[in-house]
Amino acid sequence: MAKLLAAVLLLCCAVQARALRAVSLLPSYTEIIFELGAGSDLVGVSNFCNWPPEAGRLEKTGDYLRPNIEKVYALEPDVVFTGAWAGASTGKQLSALGIKVVALPEERSVADILNTVRLIAAALGRKKEGEALARKLSALAPRPPAGEPVKLYIEVDAGGWTTGGLSFISDAARLAGGRNVFGGERRGFFQATWEETLLLDPEAALLFSVTEREFLSRPMAGTLAAVKAGRVITSLDRDAFTRPGPRLFGEIARLRSLLHGKN
Amino acid sequence: MGKISLLLGALAAACLFSLAAGPAGLAPDIIWNLRLPRTLAALAVGAGLGLAGAMFQGVLKNPLADPYILGTSAGATAAAVLCFLAGVERTSPVFFLAVFAGAFGATFLSYWLARLAGRLSDAALVLAGVAVSAFLSALVMLALTAARERSFSLFYFVLGGLYSAEPGVLAVSALIIAACGALAMARWRALDAMALGAEGAYHLGVSPERERALFFVFACAATSAAVALGGTIGFVGLMTPHIVRLLTGPSARSLLPAAALGGAALLTAADAAGRTLFSPAEIPAGVVMALAGAPFFMWLLWRGARGRA
Numbered sequence: 001m002a003k004l005l006a007a008v009l010l011l012c013c014a015v016q017a018r019a020l021r022a023v024s025l026l027p028s029y030t031e032i033i034f035e036l037g038a039g040s041d042l043v044g045v046s047n048f049c050n051w052p053p054e055a056g057r058l059e060k061t062g063d064y065l066r067p068n069i070e071k072v073y074a075l076e077p078d079v080v081f082t083g084a085w086a087g088a089s090t091g092k093q094l095s096a097l098g099i100k101v102v103a104l105p106e107e108r109s110v111a112d113i114l115n116t117v118r119l120i121a122a123a124l125g126r127k128k129e130g131e132a133l134a135r136k137l138s139a140l141a142p143r144p145p146a147g148e149p150v151k152l153y154i155e156v157d158a159g160g161w162t163t164g165g166l167s168f169i170s171d172a173a174r175l176a177g178g179r180n181v182f183g184g185e186r187r188g189f190f191q192a193t194w195e196e197t198l199l200l201d202p203e204a205a206l207l208f209s210v211t212e213r214e215f216l217s218r219p220m221a222g223t224l225a226a227v228k229a230g231r232v233i234t235s236l237d238r239d240a241f242t243r244p245g246p247r248l249f250g251e252i253a254r255l256r257s258l259l260h261g262k263n
Numbered sequence: 264m265g266k267i268s269l270l271l272g273a274l275a276a277a278c279l280f281s282l283a284a285g286p287a288g289l290a291p292d293i294i295w296n297l298r299l300p301r302t303l304a305a306l307a308v309g310a311g312l313g314l315a316g317a318m319f320q321g322v323l324k325n326p327l328a329d330p331y332i333l334g335t336s337a338g339a340t341a342a343a344v345l346c347f348l349a350g351v352e353r354t355s356p357v358f359f360l361a362v363f364a365g366a367f368g369a370t371f372l373s374y375w376l377a378r379l380a381g382r383l384s385d386a387a388l389v390l391a392g393v394a395v396s397a398f399l400s401a402l403v404m405l406a407l408t409a410a411r412e413r414s415f416s417l418f419y420f421v422l423g424g425l426y427s428a429e430p431g432v433l434a435v436s437a438l439i440i441a442a443c444g445a446l447a448m449a450r451w452r453a454l455d456a457m458a459l460g461a462e463g464a465y466h467l468g469v470s471p472e473r474e475r476a477l478f479f480v481f482a483c484a485a486t487s488a489a490v491a492l493g494g495t496i497g498f499v500g501l502m503t504p505h506i507v508r509l510l511t512g513p514s515a516r517s518l519l520p521a522a523a524l525g526g527a528a529l530l531t532a533a534d535a536a537g538r539t540l541f542s543p544a545e546i547p548a549g550v551v552m553a554l555a556g557a558p559f560f561m562w563l564l565w566r567g568a569r570g571r572a
Contacts (some may be wrong), residue, residue, distance in 0.1 A: 048367075158425045159419040160545065184542065194427065195285045195297055196543035218427050221298045 020124060023077040025064045028113075028245035029104070030055050033081075034118050035246040036129045044075045051239065051247070059233045065255070069093050079123055107244035109171040114138060116244065119235070133246070140249035141256075145177040150259045152178035153202035153226065156242055158209045168244050174253035178204065194218060204231035204259060208238040233258055266510040270521055274528040278302055281535035286542055286569075303437070304428035304492055305531040305548065307373070309499055311440035311489035313507075313526015316500025317519055318447055318482040322475050323453045325373075325385045326563060330486040331497035333388070334395035338369025339483075339490035340397045344406050344417055353491065359439070362491050366483040369395050385567075423437075423494035423549020425534055426521040432492055439488035443481045444523055447515075454478065454515035496549040498556020499526050505563070 023044040024030040030049040033042055039052070044059040046067065059075060062068040064083065067090060072080060084103035091101045102123045107113045114134040121130020152173050154162055163169045164185030173180045181200040184191055195224055198220055205226040209216055212232050221227055236254060240247035281302040312330060319328035319335075330336045331537065336493040342365025343358070351358050376391035377383055407417055419426070447454070453474045456464040461471040489496070506529075507521035530548060537546040 157419070159424070161419075185543065187544065190544045191426075191547075192543045193286070193291060193538045193545045195287055195538070198293065198297070199287050217429070219300060223292070224410065 020079060021077045022124065023061060023072055023080045024049065025061065025067050025080065025082040027178065028243040029081045029120060031247060032243035033115050035126065035133055036121055036124060036126055038124050041124060043077060044072060062223055073097050081120060107168045108143065108166055109168055110175055113168060113244045113248065137246055137249045141175045141252040144175055145260045147260065149177055149179040151181050151203040153181050153197055153205045155207045155210065160197065161189060161193055162192045163189055169242060172248055172252050173236060176252045177260045198224065202226050203229060204233060206233045208242065266294065268506065270510055270524050274524050277528040277531040281305065281531045284535055284539045294361050300430065300433065301425055302531055304425045304433050305534040306487040306527040307437040307440055308493040308496060309527040309530025310523040311485040312496065312499035313334040313436040313503035314444050314447065314519060314523040315482040315485045315503040317522035318478045320504050321515055322457050322478040323388060325388055326387055327389050329501035331500060333395050334369040334373045334399060335366045335486045336484055336495050336497065337396040337399040337489055339366040339487045340495045341403050343490060344403050345418055348406060353429060359435065359491060359541060362487040363484055366487040369399060370479060370483055373516055383393055420494040424494035424545050424547030425493050428492055436488040443485040447481045448519055451515040451519060458513065475557050484564060494549060498552045498559065499515055502556055502559050
């Protein structure tokens with residue numbers, strides 16, 4: 001009898017200790033989960049999750065706007081992380097199948113990213129690690145450097161696709177000591193006319209998809225203060241800077257030293 | 264004569280709008296270096312598409328024919344996207360040849376499919392064009408999904424717009440479009456004869472097959488030059504001939520140049536509107552044209568239905 005009781009107890013403990021099975025539908029969530037040391041909890045990620053390299057070897061569940069619901073279901077997850085903004089139907093469909101869905105709000109500032117870190121950590125039962133990671137990250141980009149911010153043009157995608165003030169990218173530029181020239185626009189991602197960009201005359205240009213040569217070949221690019229000062233930056237990592245994840249904080253520090261020197 | 268000056272007036276107004284409107288006001292630098300090249304690009308693309316539309320509508324005797332509806336643009340776009348993925352430079356002759364091959368192949372396929380149904384009806388041609396376009400668009404989407412890194416700039420190209428026209432591409436495209444216009448103008452009598460139907464044309468000493476093939480080549484070349492420069496922009500080729508025909512009458516002799524001028528005016532105005540209405544955000548010219556053109560297409564269908572009733 002005692003033996004049986006012990007066996008039952010042991011089994012209960014084993015079930016308790018069984019790792020969570022988590023699915024992440026956004027690359028930034030995947031990066032946060034790995035950074036929390038919970039990468040082994042992940043059983044599935046989106047097709048776009050390519051960082052850290054281990055994420056690339058996990059089961060793929062499709063893109064984040066239209067994940068393959070059956071594939072997610074088949075992975076028998078305990079929790080699925082999705083963006084609250086990325087189509088409510090994904091969350092509804094998964095919830096209807098009895099899967100716990102954590103729909104995280106869209107990050108519009110760098111502080112929001114730390115909030116996402118805490119929410120994910122809490123859902124994974126790793127509150128302490130979440131606090132530690134949030135502290136570590138915010139130490140990398142604590143506050144804007146002293147001095148006048150540098151007027152910055154950020155081109156995320158070729159053809160003038162930039163971000164307005166409703167994007168965390170604009171806030172990241174601020175923390176790096178820059179001021180997004182389109183930061184006053186109440187928009188997220190939009191295509192800015194080249195004429196307006198010329199008029200705003202940024203002092204530095206941060207390019208993620210075009211080469212410097214392509215940028216300089218645009219009409220009157222040579223008249224930009226950024227070009228005259230040789231501040232056309234193409235060395236930052238596009239994924240790291242445009243995903244609201246942990247790698248952004250290192251990129252902010254890099255941009256800060258590019259704009260303001262090592263200080 | 265008054266009608267021609269109306270057309271020229273519209274063209275001048277569109278150019279003036281495109282050159283004068285923008286956040287920088289009338290700064291000479293901006294007008295000369297920025298708005299002028301862009302206006303020239305819009306003029307070239309619009310003229311090419313207007314010409315192609317007039318040729319297709321004339322040679323096929325079909326009021327719904329246009330490079331967008333027939334799949335010509337989709338063929339050119341698919342070829343262009345494949346070239347980008349293969350790393351072919353936009354200024355290389357290979358690029359232009361490939362884009363032309365895509366345009367011609369897609370158009371011929373639509374035509375051949377529509378002919379399978381027997382008598383070449385308006386509806387069969389549109390249906391075949393829709394089928395070919397849909398397939399090619401799906402191919403493009405597949406290519407975009409596969410090419411994750413560059414997919415956004417390619418997507419932008421597929422959407423159609425003139426954000427930054429390279430001077431080299433502009434020069435080559437404009438030359439091709441001008442040549443197509445001149446070659447088509449030299450054969451305006453044949454195009455008029457085709458309006459009488461194959462038999463009528465034959466009696467006038469015109470070989471319908473030969474002329475059809477020639478005008479297909481001209482129209483596809485003009486379309487592919489336009490696509491190489493501005494991506495997929497629809498409805499210019501559909502709308503322009505209908506509008507200018509009201510001014511010029513049906514003869515290709517005046518319709519072809521009028522379609523070139525009218526298309527140029529239409530797209531230049533659409534592009535200028537797209538970059539000024541919601542400034543500093545830009546609406547690609549292709550989107551502006553679809554907003555204006557799709558209702559026009561519906562109106563044509565409605566008018567056609569009433570004509571038969």
